[in-house]
Amino acid sequence: MPYVAVKGGEQAIQNAESLLKNRRRGDPKIPELTVDQIEQQLTLAVERVMCEGSLYDRELASLAIKQSWGDLVEAVFLLRAYRTTLPRFYYSQPLDTSKMQIQRRISAIFKDVPGGQKLGPTFDYIHRLLDFKLIAEEQIPPAPEAEAITEPIPRVIDTLDREGLMQPEQSRGAEEEFLNLQSTVNSQQSTINNQQPFDLTRQPLTFPSGRDARLQNLARADEGFLLSLAYSTQRGYGRNHPFAGEIRMGEVEVVICPEELGFEIAIADITVTEVQMVNQFKGSKELPAQFTRGYGLTFGYNERKAMSMALVDRAMRAEELGETIQGPAQNVEFVLLHSDNVEAQGFVQHLKLPHYIDFQAELNLVRKIRQQQVNNQSSDLTAMPEESQVSESQELNKETFPVSQVYSSPK
Helix, strand or coil: CCCCCCCCCCHHHHHHHHHHHHHCCCCCCCCCCCCHHHHHHHHHHHHHHHHHHHCCCCHHHHHHHHHHCCCCCHHHHHHHHHHHHCCCCCCCEEECCHCCCEEEEECCCCCCCCCCEEECCCCCEEEEEECCHHCCCCCCCCCCCCCCCCCCCCHHHHHHHHHCCCCCCCCCCCHHHHHHHHHHHHHHHHHHCCCCCCCCCCCCCCHHHCCHHHHHHHHCCHHHHHHHHHHHCCCCCCCCEEEEEEEEEEEEEEECCCCCCCCCEEEEEEEEEEEEEEEEEECCCCCCCCEHHHHHHCCCCCCCHHHHHHHHHHHHHHCCCCCCCHHHHHHHHHHHCCCHHHHHHCCCHHHHHCCHHHHHHHHHHHHHHHHHHHHHHHHHHHHHHHHHHHHHHHHHHHHHCCCCCCCCCCC
């Protein structure tokens, strides 16, 4: 695109950067906010940046938030850019969320579930009222304690699985044909049929896309965008009327299997949020009536994002399940190509770059069109008979100044 290079503005750019740093620091009389404080006290912001930046590092995410002046989308950009410089040594094994050390776990479809409902830290049951004590007090409220549960807690969805009421994830049915079609379109993605997950960071996104590629895209998609799409599916633009089958948050092990060792080793425990939504499916010619699921998994305690992800995941399965596509959330290409906030903000903010040549070309074009319209009107008037010109003038005067207004006597 024909942008204009800005010359001679080096000093202005340096001044702008210095001004940004000064404004970001704020009043020097107030102690500076540290990265540790951000990490410990702005945890939800940190975990959103880690998720959308697709890099699990609390310290770096906190640094990005500080550097970006609290702009979380800019922080995601910074973290994503840094991530591209890192070498990749191993691929981890799939996370086993059935062995999650639960901090929060609820289900909206069964009251009594094995392992019980665990509310955990949540805003769901508190009043949305400003707490002015937070301004004046620095007390640390005590946290209730309970014995840690070391036994794995089974997934709620497994109950429906045992009855054969939930569409199995392994026997993918129509999706298998979908992926077979995909492999013929793009040989780079043929490894999906060998159960190797698609790697969005190493392979270009193409269409049609498999569910693994879609889920990777959603996991690092902008939370606000996904929330809007998820909401739209519930309002009729996607026939999505789900139940929260299970929402769980806790720590899971990250396991790798180095070739030089030949056995698996755990390298870290990370916090994740997992959501499984349950949707009724009336069946088709190939599939009986059953429940289908939408799935969401995010870094950190990121419940709203994981729920939105699960809703949109289910909506994008419309073609696979033979449903009519009637909402934007069901349009796979629309969702995947517009959900990345790094790409979106870049394309929107590039409008701030100089477009002098572009605008001058459009300005000249608009002037030319307007001149042509004036010339055409003049030629039309010249070609009209004299009587018709007078008649037209009279009609115009009648419309502009009705006789009743011109000749009516004042009251």
